[in-house]
Amino acid sequence: MANKDFIIEQIKKQISDFKNEIKEQTVGRVLKVSDGIALISGLADVMMSEILIFKSNGHEISGVALNLEENMVGAIILGEFTMIKEGDEVLSTKRILEVPVGEKLIGRVVNPLGEPIDGKGKIEAAAFYPVEKIAPGVITRASVKDPMQTGIKAIDAMIPIGRGQRELIIGDRQIGKTAIAIDAIINQKGQNMKCIYVGIGQKESKVANIVAKLEESGAMEYTTIVLAGASNPSSLLYIAPYAGCAMAEYFLDKGEDVLIVYDDLSKHAVAYREISLLLRRPPGREAYPGDVFYLHSRLLERACKLSAEFGGGSITALPIIETQAGDVSAYIPTNVISITDGQIYLEPDLFYQGNRPAVNAGLSVSRVGSSAQIKAMKKVAGKMRLEAAQYRELAAFAQFGSDLDIDTKNKLERGKRLYEILKQDQYAPVAVEKQVLLYYGLINGFFDNVPVDHVREFEAGLLKYADLNNDALKLIVDKKELSEEVEVAVKKVLEDYKATLDYLI
């Protein structure tokens, strides 16, 4: 126990040890404050994106220099800007904007400056990383080859995502874009993956729900949430994805795999447009500034797969874009589509027909992911994609005529079952070996005599049965390919389970 004297001695010691360095500081004065933007005179040798400290009534508020002009400096204010007055002193710090990073951030909810907002106390940072960083170059990169399993049947089979890939999730409001990202995070349990969810301009209530869901499913053990809420100033919204990426880069540098979700980049572009217009940068198309493409390309380039000599880590990015009335040809969606390695397109029509997740298999692509699928999945997925494409074509065609030959009829029936299998509930990811089992069953006709309205029931039962007699699933996990031995085991599970049923046609 520390006694009174000890405490007093310690305080005395600390005070006598305290040495105040007199540092020469560069100061400027606030000329104008408006809407989170300050114009500052002076600060002759300030750097681009340097942290500035606004001193106002004894409060210190930080800001970032964004515009360096001949007579003044334009800065965004990170925080409460109503206290800052004209004529207030502004100090430069000689530090580029940086955020705390480290293992201690895992399981926490932080703002874009790395300060905790979950009420669980202070976070000790392992290091500070700059918010803006040039992406890894060609030499340091390797090609994408490991799968990032989302646990969503429609995606893992037809639009596979690899570790280090950038896959855009695009669609109208309220059709399950965030749900896909959250399911992907939940499915990373035990996959050696750190996850970062960056909420940009999201409702705090929605994020509170997400946190609760992640905690419930045990996903917060490897997840950090960076939140710039709808009520935060746009300066914070603007730096949020870069800050999240800096936190991911800490793990990347340690050779780990990270999944980062940017939810969503359309609000980010809007926040940047606001800042740019207030800083009087000239507006371009849809009033976005000229560098709005660079805004997102420099962010998404930081997602990468490093080669083994450079640690072999990866950052997989899942940016989300919200479209207006399905218009993917608007400015920001086309920009981000061209930057990313593919997109998952969610369609309102499918959503309202009850096909959830409402992934449009025709318009969704993954440009690099198929090399990252495990062999067993590759084998069944190729055939599946073909079946799906044939069904879509025939279904449109078959609406006109009733007389169909037997072959077409069979194709249509199988297609219906396929679309039933692709339906999936939220927060219920399916492991890859189970997906292989399902698809193998489908393309080899094991589903053909299951009535369409019983397919989901059949699927649930089959997976449960396979769990109990898990030789087949284990074989798929171990061998990772469909060798003869594995095929025999898989067939046996399917046949055995079907023998127990009474509703088959």
Add this chain to the structure above:
Amino acid sequence: MKITPKQYAQSLYELAADKPEAEVLVVLKTFVEMLIKNLDYGKIDEILANFARIYDEAHGELAVNLSSARTLSAESESDIANYLKNKTGFSKINFSTKIDTALIGGMVVRYGDKILDASLKNNLNNLKDKISQ
């Protein structure tokens, strides 16, 4: 194009500095006429401040704002002047001194964009920050 106070001050300096007084008067008359024509006479304070700075800079003079808790001796003042001369390379230091008891002790030196805070008040504030951490 709008002309900034800095540009006015720069051109005023180039036209009027190191000229005989009679010539300067002519220049000033046209300068003021131009300000009125351009409706820029509201900027006159800023122009003059910029002009003083440009003039001082060109003549190797540095305007320094020195606030201290107590009146400084001539000796300390010349020490500070020498320090600043070494640091900035200006040959002449023009002090404008001010007594500010709120500083408690020490002094604050300001010149250009720079500030050198060696006051006891700042010192105590830093100590407060450190202890409260």
